[in-house]
Amino acid sequence: MTMMTSACGSDSGIKYRYGVFLGASPDDVKYMEEYEKVVIDAQYFTTEEISALKESGHTVYSYINLGSVEDFRPYYKDYEGITLGVYENWEEERWVDVSKAEWQSFVVDELAVDIVGKGVDGLFVDNTDVYYHYPNDEIFDGVTNILKGFKNLDTYVIINGGDAYVTEYGKRNSELDSIMDAENQETIFSKINWDDETFTSNDSSETAYFQDYVDLVSGYGKDVYLLEYTTDSKLIxxxxxxxxxxxxTYYASDKLELLAPAQKKGSQKK
Incomplete structure (x- = not known):
């Protein structure tokens, strides 16, 4: 506890607005000291470690996986039977049938409650894109039920990606307040070459599409974050x-795994 507080220092040392460190462990906290808002996977952090981050001036958001399950999670075997298919480019992960009541109950009432109970400031919600891959009303309603469950925990909800679902929800309901507070969109300007995990620039049509999408979300009064993967100074x-x-707000990572330490040239100054 004392060591972590010392590593983080005071908020006077914060230089950058946002950093996404999903591959980080508690030993990496010293690399987050200059970032005002950090995204971690709180399943690997204790309440005390998160408290130390917050006390030293940081806003802490935690990853949570709404629409798929990874085989390294301790609960994978419990839900493997309701998975829908392999997640392309992530062989250890499978899409989940989010229409199932047991998954909804687990993700909201157990997983999210545990994470929020550790004192994080919000949830970074991944894989609402399950609706893009399985576009039917049952999946749509499942995603909606889970997101509303998160909002009922009185926490800040960032949706990572999810353009198909979020656009459809806005179209049906003329609001996004019930499901989210912010959007984090990956690779608006950058592109991942999955064959060799290198980075390049995105196609202009893709960039335009996602710019229109985040503008749409912003028009509903929601915060917008960009997560890019590039080492190209001109693109940054x-x-x-x-x-x-x-x-x-943006963060440009030089690592697909989102490990610490951060790439300083891809970090947005305060």
């Missing part, structure tokens, strides 16, 4: 200019 400068103009 382009991302920075775009976010400055729009009032958005």
């Amino acid at each position: 400068s382009k991302i920075d200019d775009y976010c400055t103009e729009k009032g958005y």
Whole structure:
């Protein structure tokens, strides 16, 4: 506890707005000291470790997987029987049938309650894209029930990606307040080459599509974060200019695994 507080220092040392460190462990906290908002996987952190981060000036969001389950999670075997298919490019992961009551209950009443109970400031919700892959009303309703369950925990909810679902929800309900507070969109400007896990620039049509999408979400009054994967200084400068103009927040990682330490040139200054 004392060592972590010392590693984080005070909020006077915070230089950057946002960092996503899903592959980080408690031993990596020293690499987060300069970031105001950090995204971690709180399943691997204790309440005391999260408290130390917050006390030293950081806002802490935790990853939570709404629409798929990884084989390294301790509860994988419990839900393997309701999975729908392998997640492309992530062989250790399978899409889940989110329409099943047992999954909804587990993710909201057990997993999210445990994570929020550790004192995090919000949830970074991954894989609402299950609706994109399985676009039917049962899956749509399952995603909606889970997100509303998260919101009922009185916590800040960031949806990672999820353009098909979020757009459809807005179309049906003319609001997003019931399901989310913010959008984190990956690879608006950058692109991952999955064959060799290298990075390049995205196609202009893809960039335009996702710019329109985050503008749509912003129009509903929601915060917008960008998560890019690139080491290209010119592309990072382009991302920075775009976010400055729009009032958005970004982090550009040099590692697909989102490990610490961070890439400083891809970090947005406060």
